[in-house]
Amino acid sequence: MSAEKIQENLTGKQQKEPTGPPYASNEDSREERVEIPVYIQTLLHQARAASRTLGSMTTSVKNDALMAMADGLEAASETLIEENAKDLDAFDTGNGQAAMADRLTLTSERIRAMADGIRDIAKLRDPVGQSSGMWERPNGLWVGRVRVPIGVIGIIYESRPNVTADAAALCLKSGNVCVLRGGSEAIHSNRAIARVISETVHKAGIPEGAISMVERPEREAVVELLKQDRFIDLIIPRGGPSLMKTVNTYSTIPVIKHDHGVCHTYIDADADLDMAEAVSVNAKIQRPSTCNAMETLLVHQAVARNFLPRLGNRLIGAHVEIRGCAKTRHHIPDACVATEEDYGREFLALILAVKVVKDMDEAMDHIHRYGSRHTEVIVTRDYGRAMRFLRDVDASAVMINASSRLNDGYQFGLGAEIGISTTPIHARGPMGLEDLTCSKYVVYGSGQIRE
Amino acid sequence: MSAEKIQENLTGKQQKEPTGPPYASNEDSREERVEIPVYIQTLLHQARAASRTLGSMTTSVKNDALMAMADGLEAASETLIEENAKDLDAFDTGNGQAAMADRLTLTSERIRAMADGIRDIAKLRDPVGQSSGMWERPNGLWVGRVRVPIGVIGIIYESRPNVTADAAALCLKSGNVCVLRGGSEAIHSNRAIARVISETVHKAGIPEGAISMVERPEREAVVELLKQDRFIDLIIPRGGPSLMKTVNTYSTIPVIKHDHGVCHTYIDADADLDMAEAVSVNAKIQRPSTCNAMETLLVHQAVARNFLPRLGNRLIGAHVEIRGCAKTRHHIPDACVATEEDYGREFLALILAVKVVKDMDEAMDHIHRYGSRHTEVIVTRDYGRAMRFLRDVDASAVMINASSRLNDGYQFGLGAEIGISTTPIHARGPMGLEDLTCSKYVVYGSGQIRE
Numbered sequence: 001m002s003a004e005k006i007q008e009n010l011t012g013k014q015q016k017e018p019t020g021p022p023y024a025s026n027e028d029s030r031e032e033r034v035e036i037p038v039y040i041q042t043l044l045h046q047a048r049a050a051s052r053t054l055g056s057m058t059t060s061v062k063n064d065a066l067m068a069m070a071d072g073l074e075a076a077s078e079t080l081i082e083e084n085a086k087d088l089d090a091f092d093t094g095n096g097q098a099a100m101a102d103r104l105t106l107t108s109e110r111i112r113a114m115a116d117g118i119r120d121i122a123k124l125r126d127p128v129g130q131s132s133g134m135w136e137r138p139n140g141l142w143v144g145r146v147r148v149p150i151g152v153i154g155i156i157y158e159s160r161p162n163v164t165a166d167a168a169a170l171c172l173k174s175g176n177v178c179v180l181r182g183g184s185e186a187i188h189s190n191r192a193i194a195r196v197i198s199e200t201v202h203k204a205g206i207p208e209g210a211i212s213m214v215e216r217p218e219r220e221a222v223v224e225l226l227k228q229d230r231f232i233d234l235i236i237p238r239g240g241p242s243l244m245k246t247v248n249t250y251s252t253i254p255v256i257k258h259d260h261g262v263c264h265t266y267i268d269a270d271a272d273l274d275m276a277e278a279v280s281v282n283a284k285i286q287r288p289s290t291c292n293a294m295e296t297l298l299v300h301q302a303v304a305r306n307f308l309p310r311l312g313n314r315l316i317g318a319h320v321e322i323r324g325c326a327k328t329r330h331h332i333p334d335a336c337v338a339t340e341e342d343y344g345r346e347f348l349a350l351i352l353a354v355k356v357v358k359d360m361d362e363a364m365d366h367i368h369r370y371g372s373r374h375t376e377v378i379v380t381r382d383y384g385r386a387m388r389f390l391r392d393v394d395a396s397a398v399m400i401n402a403s404s405r406l407n408d409g410y411q412f413g414l415g416a417e418i419g420i421s422t423t424p425i426h427a428r429g430p431m432g433l434e435d436l437t438c439s440k441y442v443v444y445g446s447g448q449i450r451e
Numbered sequence: 452m453s454a455e456k457i458q459e460n461l462t463g464k465q466q467k468e469p470t471g472p473p474y475a476s477n478e479d480s481r482e483e484r485v486e487i488p489v490y491i492q493t494l495l496h497q498a499r500a501a502s503r504t505l506g507s508m509t510t511s512v513k514n515d516a517l518m519a520m521a522d523g524l525e526a527a528s529e530t531l532i533e534e535n536a537k538d539l540d541a542f543d544t545g546n547g548q549a550a551m552a553d554r555l556t557l558t559s560e561r562i563r564a565m566a567d568g569i570r571d572i573a574k575l576r577d578p579v580g581q582s583s584g585m586w587e588r589p590n591g592l593w594v595g596r597v598r599v600p601i602g603v604i605g606i607i608y609e610s611r612p613n614v615t616a617d618a619a620a621l622c623l624k625s626g627n628v629c630v631l632r633g634g635s636e637a638i639h640s641n642r643a644i645a646r647v648i649s650e651t652v653h654k655a656g657i658p659e660g661a662i663s664m665v666e667r668p669e670r671e672a673v674v675e676l677l678k679q680d681r682f683i684d685l686i687i688p689r690g691g692p693s694l695m696k697t698v699n700t701y702s703t704i705p706v707i708k709h710d711h712g713v714c715h716t717y718i719d720a721d722a723d724l725d726m727a728e729a730v731s732v733n734a735k736i737q738r739p740s741t742c743n744a745m746e747t748l749l750v751h752q753a754v755a756r757n758f759l760p761r762l763g764n765r766l767i768g769a770h771v772e773i774r775g776c777a778k779t780r781h782h783i784p785d786a787c788v789a790t791e792e793d794y795g796r797e798f799l800a801l802i803l804a805v806k807v808v809k810d811m812d813e814a815m816d817h818i819h820r821y822g823s824r825h826t827e828v829i830v831t832r833d834y835g836r837a838m839r840f841l842r843d844v845d846a847s848a849v850m851i852n853a854s855s856r857l858n859d860g861y862q863f864g865l866g867a868e869i870g871i872s873t874t875p876i877h878a879r880g881p882m883g884l885e886d887l888t889c890s891k892y893v894v895y896g897s898g899q900i901r902e
Contacts, residue, residue: 052845055843055845056842056843135864137862137863137864141853141862143863143864148845150875150876151845229699233875233876234875234876248703249703252699252700254705254706254874254876255705256876272898278898279898279900282900282901283900286900286901287901368503390893391507392506392507394503394506394599394891395891396891396892397891397892397893397894398891398892398893398894399894399896400894400895400896401895401896401898401899402592402894402896402897402898402899402900403899403900403901405900405901406592406894406896406899406900406901407892407894408901411588411901412588412594413586413588413594423705424601424602424684424685424705424889425601425684425705425707425876425877426876426877426889427890428891428892429890429891429892430892438875438876438879439878439879439880440845440847440848440879440880441847441848441858441863441879441880441881442849442850443848443849443850443851443853443857443858443863444851445850445851445852445853445857446853447723448852448853448854448857449729449730449733449734449737449853449854449856449857450733450737450738450856450857450859
C-alpha cells in the first residue's frame, strides 16, 4: 500500500503537517509504529474529549457541518475514485465475487448520492433534547425525561465504503462521536472518505476527534477497540458471522448487533393469491443480498396446489433456485430437495427454501424455531389470524400483507438508518437518529429531600 | 391456596418428590450431580419455552398470578424464616458485617412488605402492548411501534433476599421469564422464596420455568449462564465490583448494569444555604449504603466560609467522617485530609469527600472526571447556571435543588424498579416496568411491495 500517495492526493502538504492524532503516521515503517494498545488509547482519548463538547452543540452548528461534509465529499470526488481504484485493483473479482466488487465501487454518481444522503440527514429532526414527557410529583418535584447522545459509538463494518459517510453523518447529527473501523477490502476508500469528512467538519467548528477512524489494518486493533469500555459507550457491528463472533467474544462494551435476517413469508389459507405472489416475488428477488429479503416461504396446504405452480414459474423465470419439501416438489417439479440446513439459513442469494405447512400454528412454530427475529410476514384476508400472527410472532418487525423488504428506515418514515438492529434491547428494527440517543432524567426541585 | 402443601414440599417431602426441574436435587452427593453446563442448559430450555407462552398472556392472568404469589409468600412465612435462619447462622456477623446481616434478615414484617410490594406491582399498568405511535406511509402502509417483552432475563444479584421476589414480580408483569441467581450468603432464603413463588404462579396458570432459579452454588454456574446468548436476551447484574468484573469478562449477552454511583452535589455561589444544608445532609445520611447517596460535595469558594462550618457541624454531629481539600479543612478543622483516591470513590458509608471549587466549570470538570454518570445535583438560585448544569452534565439523572436520594423509581413515579441502570443504552436511571420491555414494529399492509 502506498500511504504517501494517499496523503499527496488528499492535501499535498500533509506530510509535513499531519492533521491526525499524535501517533505514528502511515509513513513510518512497521518497526517505528506504536503498539496497537497505545494507538487505540491515543485515538480514544481524543474521541472521548470531543464527545463532551459535541453533545451540547446546537442543531444549527451540526447541520452546517453536515452540509460542509457533503460539499467536501463532492469536491474530493476525483481523489476518492483514485483511492477506490486501489481497493478494486486488490480485490479478487473472480469466483462469483462480481457483486461484491460492485458494492465496493465508487463512481461520481455514487459519491453525489452519498453527499445527498448527508444533506437529507441534515434536514431530519435533531433527536437530542426531545422529551418524552414531564410530570409533577406529590412533593412538587418536576421529573422529565429527555433524549441525549449516547456518547462515543464504535462502528465496525464491512465492504461498502458509503457506510463510512452515512454512519459519520448519523452520529454527528445525534451528537455522538463515532469511531469507525471499516473492512480491509475498502481500506483506501474508507480512509480517504474519513479524512475528507473529519477535516471538513473540523473546519465547520466540530471538535477534532468527533469523527475518528481506526486506520491500522491489524485485526488486533479491533480486539483492542472492543475492550475499551472506559472510552466507548456502544459498539455497532455490521457484517457477517465472523465479525459477529469476534464482537461476541471480545466486547466488554454494550453491543447493538445488525445481524443476519432469516425472514419468512407465510401464505395463509385465506390469502389473496395475486397479492401473495407479488409480495413473495418482491421479498425474494428485489434485492436478495439484504437482511430483510425472504429466505423461506411457508405455504398453507390448502392453497399449495393453486399457489405453488404459478409462483414456481415466476421465480424460476427470475433464476431463483427453489429448495422444497416433498409437497412443494410435487407442485414445483423443478425444485430441489430442501435439507434441514436449508431452513433457518440466510442465503443472501437467489435461493429460496419452501415448505408446505398444515396450518398457521405449524408456520409460527417453524418461524419460532428457525427465524432470527428479524422480519416476519403473513399474507391473509382473515382478520383473526392476521391479528394473532402480529401478536404472537416475535421479530423486529411483523407485517401483514406486505413485502419483508419494507422493513427499512426510509420505508418506515424514520429517514436514514444506521442498520437494522436484531438485538432485543434498546432498539429493534431500523435504527434511525432517535435510536442513536438514550435518555436522561432531568429533575427540577425546590429543596425536596427524601423522607 | 395451597400454602400447607408448599410448606410440606419445602420442609419435609421434598426429598422424595422434588418440585424443581428434573436435575439432581441439593440433597444428592456431589458425585451424582449433573455437570454444570447440562444443568444450565436444562434450566434454560424450559425458560425459553415458557417465554413464548408468557409473552402473550393477558394482563389479568398475570395480575392474578401476582396476587397468588403475594399470598403464597405470606402463607409460607414461617418456612421462609426457618430457611433464612440457616443463612444467618452461616453468616459471619463479626468485623463490621452487622449491617450486611441486617439486610440479609427476613422477619414476618419484611415478608409482609415483600408481599405488599408484589400487590403494588399487580396494580401498575402493564407495559406490554402499549404503543408509542402509529403512522401512515405515502404508499398506504400503516407502521406502528408497540412494546413487547424482552424475552428471558437473567438477574444476578447479591445479599438481600427480597430482590428474589421483587425481580420475579417485575419480570412476570412485563411478560419476561426471569432466571434468578442470588448470592451464596442468601442461598437458603432465595431458594425457599423462589420455590414458593414459582409454584404458586404455576398453579395460577403461568408456564413452568417462567420463574427459574439457578440453585447450584458454584461460580462456574454464573460463568456458564453468561454464555447462553441463545437462551437469554438480557443480563441484569446488581452487585459489587467483583460481580461486575465477572459479567464484563464473560457475558456474550447484552448487559444492563446496575453499577456503582459516585454522586456529587454542587453548592453554587447563589445557593440558598438552608436548602443546600438540607439537601446535602439528606443526600449523605438518609441511607448512605445506597448508590444514589452523595459521595462528594463540591462547594463554590464564594460560599465556603458561610456554608462549610454549619454543614460540618451537622454532619459531624451525625457521625459523618469528612475528608476535605485544604480550603475545606480551613473551614472545618475536624475534617481529615482528602487524598486523590477519595474523589471518585463510592464510600457507601458515613464518609464524605469535600472540595472547594473556583466556579461551576471546575465543579463540572470534576464531575466529568470522577463521576460515574449516576446522579448529579446542583443547588442554586441562578436560572442560567441551573439550566447549563442540567444540559451539560451527563448522568442518568441531573437534578436542581433536590437530594440525590430522590433518583428512584418510586420517587419519580414509575412504581417499583429493578434497580438504577448506569448503562448508557436502553434505559438509564430507575428501571421500571416499561424499561423491562423492548419495541417491535407492527406493519399493516394491503399488498405493498418495495419498488
